[in-house]
Amino acid sequence: MSTPSQLSTNADLRILQRNMAAALMQPLTRHDGLQSRTQVDFITPNDRLSGFQRLEIYARQYWFRLLDCLYDDYPALRVLLGEMRFHKLCRDYLAAHPSTSWTLRNLGSQLSAFITEPKARDVARVEWAQTLAFDEPQKKTLHIDDLLGADPSALRLGLQPCVIALRIDHAVDHFITAMKKTDADVRSGASQAMSQAPTRAAIIKAPRLKKEVLHLVIHRHENTLYFKRLTREAFLMLTALRDGLTLADAVELALAEADPTTDWPVQIRDWFAEWSQLGWFCKPSPQP
Amino acid sequence: MPANAFNGHTDLGIGLRVPHYRHILEKKPVCGWFEIISENFMVDGGRPLEVLDSILEQYRVVQHGVSMYFGNADPLNRDHVKKLKRLVKRTNTPWLSDHLCWGSVDGRCSHDLLPMPYTMSVAKHTAQKIKQASDFLEVPICVENVSSYAEFTQNEMTEWEFLNEVVEHADCGILLDVNNIYVSSENHRFDPFEYLRAMPHHRVGQIHIAGHQRFEHVILDTHDHPVPDPVWDLYAEAIRLSGNTATLLEWDDRIPSFDEVHAEALKANRYLHEHA
DSSP: OOOOOOOHHHHHHHHHHHHHHHHHSOOOOTTSSTTTOOOTTTTTTSSSOOHHHHHHHHHHHHHHHHHHHHHOHHHHHEEEEEEEHHHHHHHHHHHHHHOOOSGGGGGTTTTHHHOSSSSHHHHHHHHHHHHHHHHSOOOOBBOHHHHHTTOTOOOOOOOOOTTTEEEEEEOOOHHHHTTTTTOOOOOOOOOOOOSHHHHHHHHOOOOOOOOEEEEEEEEEEEEEEEEEEOHHHHHHHHHHHTTTTHHHHHHHTTTOOOOOOOOHHHEEEEHHHHHHHHTTTEEEOOOO | OOTSSTOOOOOOEEEEGGHHHHHHHHHHHOOOOEEEEEHHHOOOSHHHHHHHHHHHHHSOOEEEEEEOOTOOOOOOOOHHHHHHHHHHHOOOOOOOOEEESSSEEETEEEEEEEOOOOOOHHHHHHHHHHHHHHHOOOOOOOEEEEOOOOBBBTTOOOOOHHHHHHHHTTOOEEEEHHHHHHHHHHHHHHHHHHHHHHHHGGGEEEEEEEOEOSSOOOEEEOOOSSHHHHHHHHHHHHHHHOOOEEEEEEOOOOOOOOHHHHHHHHHHHHHHHHHO
């Protein structure tokens, strides 16, 4: 829709903003420029820059800022894919999934679903889980003593939002640990201009990412992020509880195909003692 | 709104940034106050809030936002302002600032501070949203003039006339960024001192100072350098016109040590003593 020459109503303002946003959010050219066909008739030229060049400054800022955010949030994926493939992935992803959240923290929320290659998808899933584990809430913790005497057929437990359980097909935890990734910083959210595309230190040689079925928990403990591998049975029990099953149903589901020679009551007691000590349990959310 | 009525805050502050956390928490340097980027702490848990609570035990904190987007055609984002209110209660910020800009439309976010078209209808629409936000948040709001690199063909007035219209209709304060005035004056060829003289000086509740980068045809507001002399000159005039005002140094990229940033901020004292 063409931009109104006068802005008399909020509807006029919306058209102007839609047209400008469409110009900024379309993919840049190979040389980080604005697409030549872009409508710029709503921008005044000055004695040094055309309207096109002035709008291009904002288009570059848009793309550089968002790419910078993905570079910050997915360092392991960048190492796995290499600079060029990672950069192309980010550009394709942002073109398909522009930010719909007021916070850049959520920018990568759809990235793992966007990726089709299994190794890369697993790495993206774990790095997104790290984002969640970093600042999701830690609700009031339930301790093992709180559960004593409860009826297993009626007892439901919640899993802390900052505890993320994933089944993946690659040893991403070892891959990331080998990269010596640090997780302690918050993202900068200041308002300064982005004058250039994101640059980083040269990519280190990628560690080997082994194929291995993993039941992995990414969790926060005393504000530090950790990986914890679980057995298949423990993972099934934990996720069943997270998904709202009663303790009795979770046990049944977890042990449906389990080795009958194992002393499961002892195992389960040990799991609960450890998970409770780590503060993973909270009151369940109300059933819908 | 009388000059500097923002609860007696008239001293120098520094933007709280990640590379300085350890130094601040361990050394506890003397600093009038810290400005936080609200969005960095509008989370539900984890280290950001732990750091914030530790800072709040020692220092006064003023909130500065980057995503309220008063100039959006869209209404205020309810989820955003609710989270912001929770943070306001946590920090007890004496006022809250955000930018006079727009940044998203139809739910798609640019995460940038995009320039406003300067028309009366847009000024009134923007002022109404500032009022709504202030009423909901129950805290005074200062709006900050942004740096800009483009102007709209639809403009009916100057930037400073637009700012005047907005703050008068909204009855709010101004966070006067003198670096942004300088950057825009160079990009759009206007007299920055005329801008300063035209301000409703009694509404200036806070001043930002910062550095920028000059390119061949444009100056960008990069916050990655010390404050240059022309910006100090504008600061001196702003203090002369508005009186002793809470002043904050922004340094957001290529951030040097805390001591270096602090020393740069303290240079403002010279102007405060000479001109206030």
